[in-house]
Amino acid sequence: MVGIVVVSHSARLAEGVAELAHGMGGADVSIAAVGGLDLPGRPLGTDASLIEQAINRVYSDDGVLVLMDLGSAIMSAELALEALPDDRRAKILLCEAPLVEGAIAAATQARLGSSLEQVAAEARTALTPKLTHLGHGRAQAQPPAELPALAGEARTLTLRVRNRLGLHARPAARFVQTAGRFQAEVRVTNATTGRGPVSAKSINGVATLGVRQGHTITVTASGPDADAVLAALTKLAEENFGDVDEAPPAVSQALKPTIPVGAGDPSALAGLPASPGIAIGPIRRMTTPDVQAPAHLSDDPAGEWERLRAALAQTRRRIQAMQEAVARRADRATADIFEAHLLFLDDEMLLEPARRAIFDRRLNAAAAWQGAAQAAAGQFRALEDEYQRARAADVEDVGRQVVAELLGISLAPTLSGAGILVAADLSPADTASLDTALVKGIATALGGPTSHSAILARSLGLPAAVGLGPAVLALAEGTPAILDGDAGRLFPSPDADRLADYARRAEAAERAAAEARAASAAPAVTRDGRRLEIAANIGSVADARAAVAAGAEGVGLFRTEFLFLDRRTAPDEDEQYAAYRAAVEVLGPARPVIIRTLDVGGDKPLPYIDMGREENPFLGWRAVRMCLDNPEFFKVQLRAIVRVAAEFPVKVMFPMIATLAEFRAARGLLQAARAEVLGRGGPAPERVDTGIMVEIPAAALRAEQFAPEVDFFSIGTNDLTQYTLAAERGNSRVAPLADAFQPAVLELIRRTADAARAHGKWTGVCGEMAGDPLAVPLLVGLGVDELSMSAPAIPRAKQIVRGLDYAAARAAALKALALETPEAVRAALAG
Known part of the structure; x- marks a missing residue:
């Protein structure tokens, strides 16, 4: 990180500027203050030797930026520079930026890990906000402080x-x-x-x-x-x-209105379907506090800034906890809604206006942040796209949480009892914190089916209708009602016929779901006695907990990339061991866990490994190929896995295997890693079951040759499909080709499963296809032994398997192989 030296004729002024810069940039930024003469009482003046000492205190290979007030400070800094060794002198920059504003801007930029040149550029434009605020014309010609000009080529x-x-x-x-x-x-x-x-x-x-x-x-x-x-x-x-290439929920098949008996009655409130299902119960209103920040001037801007930073940190912890809770109740993809909320807390388009309001206008932290959030929300509302306009609510929600933290207000919503929640609108945080034991459904006057609250409602299984208009807010607390999430309608005070109709429908749906949930811990065995292992795909401790709760019998895919991405250095062996063990321990000794080794490449680069640029990274130096070329790096992960395998039933799976030579090389490194663990006195299992992810057609076509050497196959249908059809599923022009129900893909699955069975091995499927209810009978018929999916899909998948006859499923699957198109396959399965 770039170091900063503040030079002034006044020691107290230099220390004050350094303190202010620390308050803005953070305590981890290296800032040295030097001022006055090296004499008792530190009289006004500057001293080259003191400046040299200060530079050495904050020096790093990233360089040092020196800011000076005037006159002899500049000459003393130049003398200090001359006294430094040549190698250090080349990394010191004397900057003409204004002392106070420049120090603050430099500290903020240095904290981002920017280069010396970037830090200096930010410092030089530090007067722009002040000039703009005071209306001086020359500010218009300069780039804004938050968007410096690009440096270099x-x-x-x-x-x-x-x-x-x-x-x-x-x-x-x-x-x-x-x-x-x-x-x-x-x-x-x-x-x-x-x-x-x-x-x-x-x-x-x-x-x-x-x-x-x-x-x-x-x-x-x-x-x-x-x-x-x-x-x-x-x-x-x-x-x-x-994004999955699919229609927005507003027009999705799952949410198209289906009008039941009496739905055209004028007593019905018509809105938009947001989450399917039926809820019957009294109207309940949610009470949430009004959060408005009183504005006042502060004589301690640095203190206000620290208060805001503390509130941002606490809000971050609360949102992260909410994210983990949603991941447990729904799934990790839904919980990722809150990633944008976390980014708002670090966004300069919010932080910079708040910072200016605090330091330039001396506004209190709560009012400064609230103003910045309202301005950002206004920008979203000005957009043409309805979906993106709905993001204004997300910005306001985050803004509200931070202000509530600053004011000491609890935002926990309260309800008077169980029933259908009616509100003007709900924020994602409100929705995520709802008690589903009390809330049977959601009806809002405002909002749309593409809102994040609607997405959360769907993932949590809460029926919801939105955009019902102001009439819904006029309904009295306790009014009996029916909510039809499929049709987007609310029926207040329904008559007996309508109530009976909806009660029958709700009972049938709940009975089916309850049966699946109640039996989720039981094994999945077909009617004629064939057992399928139903496992989970996980990537965190929270995912592991959700898997256990859903009835997973093991883990078919433990993704490890989360440990390696978004960081500047690789995780060491102990960090990896602790992370893997924490998740595996949740699953316990009775559930086998397959850990997939690192699967990254040019599309998911690692800053600490020179991955180069590739024209087609999906077909390039990635996954096991990259790992084999970096054996010492790879063995760190393998040793961590071996240590966990000494305590729990852990297996290892290598991704992107195309040839037997690659598998043998990877297995050899695993054996070497085991020997290294034993050599230093650590525990290691006698052997670790080792398999490959079948995602390259070459591996499926040569499954007969792989089968004697591997312990298992796990088919990654996502990549196997796009590699087989040469169609990237994210490309809308060819996405229809990238369909796992393509008969060519099905043939590769059958070939792999048959080869495994012939050699006494087993085959799993860990792609999205495994959790597709329509695909489950097909995969069972093709001969796979394990299906691994997201936790919420597990109860239903088990229920489907229990209703199958394996012999009939096998016959149907073999017939599907003879069909020409994925549409024909689906039609045959549905018929």
Whole structure:
């Protein structure tokens, strides 16, 4: 990190500036204050030897920025520079930026890990906010402080956004997180509308560009990782920024209205379907406190800034806890809604206006933050796209939480009893914190089916209708009602016929779901006695807990990438051991766990390994290929896994295996890692079961040759499908080809399962197909022995298996292999 030296004629002034800069940039920024003469009482003046000592105290290989007030301070700094060794002198920059504003801007930029040149550039533009605020014309010609000009040679690329919802909150968050992993300055412009440029590391900046489906964005990058960040963003765009290529819920098949008996009655309140299901019960109102920050002037701006930072930290912890709770109750993908909320807490488009309000206008922290959040929400509301306009509620929600923390107000919602919750609108935090034992359904006057609250309601299994209008707010507390989430209607005071009709439907649906949940711990055995192991895909301790609760019999895929991404150095062996053990321990000694070794590549680069740029990273140096070329790096992970396998039933799976030579080399490194653990006196199992992820057609086609040497196969249907059809599923033009029900893919699954069985081995499936209710009978018929899926899908998958006859499923699967299209396969299975 760049160090900073503040030089002034006054020792007290220098110390005050350093204290202020620390308050803005953080205690971890290295700042030295030097002022006055080296005499008793430190009289006014400057001393070259004191400046030299200060430079040495904060020196690092990243360099040191020296800021001076005037006159002899500059000459003394130049003398100090002359006294330094040549190698250090080259990394010291005397900067002409204003002392106070420059120190604050430099500290903030240094904390981001920016280069010396970037820190200096930020310091030099530090007067811009003041000039702009006071209306001086020359400020208009300078770049804003939060968006310095790109330094060095810039690289540019153009990307087309195919997402049906554009760059809404979660894709925008992924965009920002990807850009933030690299040492590069990145700018993005909506080339279709002309909005921008904004920093690609600002969640609000990216989201408020208003990027919709079909828009083109221009990304410009400079810095040491410019090529790498552009490659990563290109790959992210090719993957639809992490979005599944599907219609928004407003028009999805699952939410199309189905009008039951009497639905056209004028007594019904008509809105939009947001989450399917039926709820019957009294109207209940949620009480939440009104959060408004009183504005007043403060004579302690640094103290107000510290209060805001403390509130931001506490809000972050609360949101993270909420995220983990949602992951346990629903799934990790739904919990990722809160990633954008966490990014808001670090976003300069919120922090910088709040900082200016506190230090320039001397406003109190709560009012400063509330104003910044309201302004950002206003930018979202000005967008044309309905989905992105709905993100204003997310910004306001985060803003409200921080203000409540500053004011000491509890935001916990309260209800008078069980029933259908009626509200004007709900924030994601409100929805996530609902007690589902009390809340039977949700009916709101405002909102839309694409809101994050609606997404959370669906994932939590709460029926919901939104946009019912102000009439819903006029309903009295305790009014009996029926909520039809499928039709988007609320029936207050229903008559006996309607009540009986909905009661029958609700009872049938609940009975089926309850039967699946109640039997989730029981094994999945077909009617003719064939047992299937139903396992979970996990990537965290929270996922492991959810898997146990859902009835998982093991883990078919433990993703380990979470430990390696978004960091500057690789995790060491002890850190990996602790992380793997923590998750495996939750599952206990009776549930086997398959840990997949690191699966990253050019699309998911590691800053601490030179991965280079590849034209097609999906077909490049990735996963086990990269690991085999870095054996010492790879063995760190393998030793950590071996140590966990000494205590629990852990197996190892190598991804992206194409040849027997690759598998043998990886297995050899695992054996070497085991020997190293034993050699230093550590515990290690006699052997570790070792398998491969079948995701390359070559492995499936040679399954007969692999089977004698592996302990198991696990088929990754996502990648196997796109590699088999040469169709990247994130590319909307070829996405229809990338269908796991393609007969060619089914044939590879059958071939793999048959080869395993012939050699006494077993086959699992860990791709999305494993949890698809329509695919379960097909996969059983194709001969797989294990299905691994997200935790919420487990109870139903088990229930489906119990209703199957294996012989009939086998016959149906073999018939499906003879069909020509995935549509024909689905039709045959549904018929």
